[in-house]
Amino acid sequence: MSKNFFLYLIMLILIAIVGFFQSWNVALMILNMCIISAIMSLGVNIQYGYAGLFNLGIMGFVALGGLATVIISAPPVYDAWVAGGPRVISALIFGALTILFAIYIWNFTKNSRYRPLFMTILLVIGFFIYRFIFDPAVEAIESINPAAEGYLGGFGLPIILSWPVGGLLAAIAAWLIGKIALGLRSDYLAIATIGVSEIIIFTIKNEDWLARGVKNVIGLPRPVPYEIDLQQNSNFIYFSQTLGIDVVDASTLFVKICYTFLFLAVLFILYWLCEKALNSPWGRMMRAIRDNEVAAESMGKDVKSRHLQVFILGSAVCGIAGAMLVTLDGQLTPTNYHPLRFTFIIWVMVILGGAGNNMGAILGGFIIWFFWVEVEYIGLFLMDFLTSGFSDDSAFRSHMLNSAAYMRYLTLGLILVLVLRFNPKGLIPEK
């Protein structure tokens, strides 16, 4: 315990150093992102640490969480709903029904040699009818004020609500993937999750009627006050004057601290739930399955459905984190979702922190995000130092200085390889 406390203390001191030497705004920004990263890493830890499931599609679940914020909190676009809302919905329902019907036919014609023929006819006709309803509806929606809207909008509900909804969306996606890939060997789950996460990203990027695609949805509502309102609030002005801070600085800090508290609350709730689950009979069963599937199965444990359960739970946590991330940014930017940034790095967090230990996963999230932000400065400094022998206009020197940004990936990859080689249990090993 003392060692864990010490590690967390170092982490807080590092953030405090940023606060003193760079600025408190930067420090709080890093802290907020650290908490979100820790939640993502917690989600992956549930899957990998508890059950040994290998999820390489974290990005997709995070993006679904982001999509949930738009669906829940963006103001509805009534004209678009009138123009094509019901038609889009009915097209989607029709598509789902076609697939369900196809599954039914598939099972029904088990011994028939006409099965491929039936399936092809059904799916082709279904697809063309779907497109026949879907395409004009989408065109109608996207032609409504395309510069600012051109999408269905959301429900206009409080954005906090989108956090559980984001988890729910991710859980549904996880259920689908789990049905397909669990029970096959572990590499297949990895590649299937990558595939689905890329499909999710492509869909969000291209289905403009849903969330404006690459045109981004900006100006999402906030769960916390706006700086500009605070600066005009007489109570807040008085408050900042008594503290002796400039009103503008005080307002930006106050907003970030609000976020910090909200995020911390979510982190604590999730951590508490995770610990409860891990130390319950359910958690012991999960670890037993992870360590010896055959033995657990012979004891009558249903390995496949337990795996499905834990996969859904972990993905839901990633979805919640994704919704929180978009809430913090205030906009959904689908082009930001890149596997290096949202999948690989989360893995580094889990492995470095210690797979199977929730405290470890959280610490890993904090450390790696901190370095993710600060390595750029360190890298720049390092490159500057290493190439200081060259003149300022030397092509080599400017090339190396420009490359400093990529030091991040190099360092993180190196950390991953080194940890797995020399300290595979991570900083805070499983108890």
Next chain:
Amino acid sequence: MDLLNALVALLNYVIIPATTYGSQLAFGALGVTIIYGTLRFSNYAGGETMAWGAMFTILFTWFFQSIGLTIQPLPTALLALPFSIIVTVILMLAIDQGVYKYYRVKRSDPSIVIIVSLGVAMMMNAITRIIIGPKDRNFFDGERFLIKAREFKNVTGLSEGISLKFSQVITVSSSLFFVIILFWFLYKTKTGKSMRAYSDNEDLALLSGINPEKVVALAWIIATTLLVVGGTLYGLDKGFKPFVYYMLLLPSFSAAILGGLGNPLGAIVGGYIIAFSEVIITYAFKKVLIYLLPENLEPTSLVQLISTDYKFVVSYSILLLVLIFRPTGIFRGKSV
């Protein structure tokens, strides 16, 4: 005449691009599948190996161009390719000794090795960008077209043209060349047979005195060679972008799984199936149908199943379908 026009359009917009792309995917899938067959883990650094190969080819090409060594009308890259293969193979062997060997000796769980390969992929990706920068590079310097669309139209009198790029011819012919050599090696030579034996049954192979380290080194050499050639050909055909090879790795994986992981023939077939489905499903058939159908039936829409934005989604969907219906792939690969 209309029929001929339709065929030419189909050839130009579907068959030629899909064959080229299929060959490129086949190289990637072979690289992945050979490593999987012998080392038994999915190598996520495969895409970055392609990027390295293409990068070294570009560097050597620049060097040769700077000393005025070219082989017109062929691109200088072909001259640089063998050197690039040698450099990349040496580096990959070093990475194997420095990183992967430890887990092989310890017989670690494959999922650990996959995570290690993620780390290696991140580092290799960063190194690519640090060395050559994030910009797009076009290093094709030979004659561009073998057949130009306009000339084709003038000669044949058809209203549709065929444009055949040199890079496409090089891609397809070199894939033929390498595949023949690969299969000759795997099925006719003693070393190749020992490699297949090791891949089929590791314990039996060890019992019969096959040196595992030699087989593993061979697998790295073959896989890296194929990946470097594939990466270079893709770069020649579509221009070098440092991040595009990760996007190429995933369809390659789909192709390898579709054909049956660990099965070289499956990887090639899988590559072409994926490429043809991607191109056919995203191609707008309006042009072809206008030639074929009588005037009153001519389509008004594009007759495109799915918009081209979803090109990559096609390969992932095929992957999911394979996992649902036939997880071992067409040619019954490994299902450990």
